[in-house]
């Protein structure tokens with residue numbers, strides 16, 4: 001006996017043993033374990049769902065195009081207590097395109113008098129105009145994909161701001177998708193900003209002498225290097241992960257592979273020479289131990305070298321405390337620019353500093369929380 005009878009399309013009672021060889025009735029206990037496995041397979045994580053939406057867009061189409069009697073997709077709403085053969089037609093939800101137009105009309109009319117909530121599995125018909133030609137996704141799928149990616153970005157962002165740099169680096173090395181997902185989310189965020197700091201630095205540094213050497217610490221996709229190197233300005237770019245020949249993989253809170261010194265006056269070991277004229281931190285004071293990267297900037301900078309910092313304005317608990325912390329590492333504030341709605345710009349110069357004991361350094365590093373983690377809000381820029 002068929003499970004239900006739709007003229008022109010009927011499903012055998014035993015969908016497993018289809019193709020005419022219905023030798024065995026499927027025991028009800030099998031249906032239970034099938035339900036379990038369906039529930040299990042429904043417990044997919046964000047990544048899988050995103051992949052499914054992007055890479056497997058034929059899921060719906062495959063159902064739509066399924067030949068009569070092909071094995072149906074698992075259904076969630078089969079009433080457990082009812083024997084399979086007695087399942088009510090209406091309790092089975094067919095993808096709408098599998099039903100004849102006349103049946104759809106009947107179903108629609110019936111539902112309009114029905115107090116039950118609309119069947120969540122019911123799929124609206126896709127017309128070609130609903131599909132985005134570049135991604136092949138419907139508007140709703142695109143929207144959902146964006147929401148999932150946004151949620152993933154905010155989660156990674158929070159983790160990075162709440163971790164020490166060593167842990168952040170380990171996390172990115174163990175799972176390379178962390179870096180790419182973080183950066184694609186970050187790019188989406190800054191798109192909505194009127195300008196972004198990397199563009200600001202490209203413009204400012206373009207007017208510098210061609211022999212200038214810039215170190216971009218926490219460079220991301222090395223936008224500054226890519227724009228300035230063709231103009232003859234040397235840019236050394238560092239980040240936790242390198243996905244490009246421009247980027248050197250390094251923890252900027254550790255020791256960078258550049259000459260420098262920890263001496264009281266910034267004096268160098270014999271045979272070494274400072275090479276860096278300018279250090280840029282463009283939104284990259286992320287880890288909880290970020291003051292160590294300022295100390296590293298001091299080490300690699302030439303005497304009187306420039307330190308440029310751009311940070312999201314909403315991160316500052318107290319601007320003066322931030323300036324005082326950076327100054328205590330051996331810098332003098334030259335200028336502060338708060339005109340931008342999203343980020344604040346600082347320019348410091350390296351100055352000689354006296355010897356500091358490890359206890360004094362610990363006190364400086366303990367003030368890192370003068371910067372709050374940056375929280376990007378849903379679908380809009382920070383601030």
Ligand SMILES: C[S@@+](CC[C@H](N)C(=O)[O-])C[C@H]1O[C@@H](n2cnc3c(N)ncnc32)[C@H](O)[C@@H]1O
Pocket residue numbers: 165186197198217218219220221223238239240241250251252253281282283284285286287
């Ligand atoms: C918000 S993104 C900004 C990227 C780029 N500077 C820009 O303005 O487009 C911050 C970058 O800093 C990097 N970063 C944060 N902490 C770091 C660390 N300890 N060592 C190296 N890179 C770090 C992150 O990996 C990320 O690429």
